[in-house]
Amino acid sequence: MTMAECPAFGAPEGVLVTAGAAQIMRYYGIPSYASIVISETIGIDAQTGWEIAWTAQLSMMAGINLVNGIGTIGACDGCSLEKLVIDNEVLGGLQRILKGIEVSETSVVVEVIEDVGPGSHYLGHKL
DSSP, rough: OOOOOOTTTSSHHHHHHHHHHHHHHHHTTTEEEEOOOSSSSSSSSHHHHHHHHHHHHHHHHOOEEEEEEETTTTTTTOOOHHHHHHHHHHHHHHHHHHHOOOSSSHHHTTHOOOHOTTOOOTOOOOO
């Protein structure tokens, strides 16, 4: 496959198709798979950064189950150890973000909030 025949993996349109397909597959209970974090560039630069960010974030928010493309550059023409590290960091951070914030009586410490009340602060409160 020549570069002219290769799809633009990092293009916004490709990400939208991937996210839409992931949502449909999630709706029907089918595992989803996609190529994300693939950059069109042959080196690590700003374009690599934004392509990693939007392809990974939207796909993961859409519920993609399995990904490939980690460490690839130049539209799958090669692999970069530096990009492998960057992809790992981005995907790990997105996994944490998608877990969200736990809101429960123990994580929020409701008793302390009620004890302190409005207009005060928690700095002097003993648990």
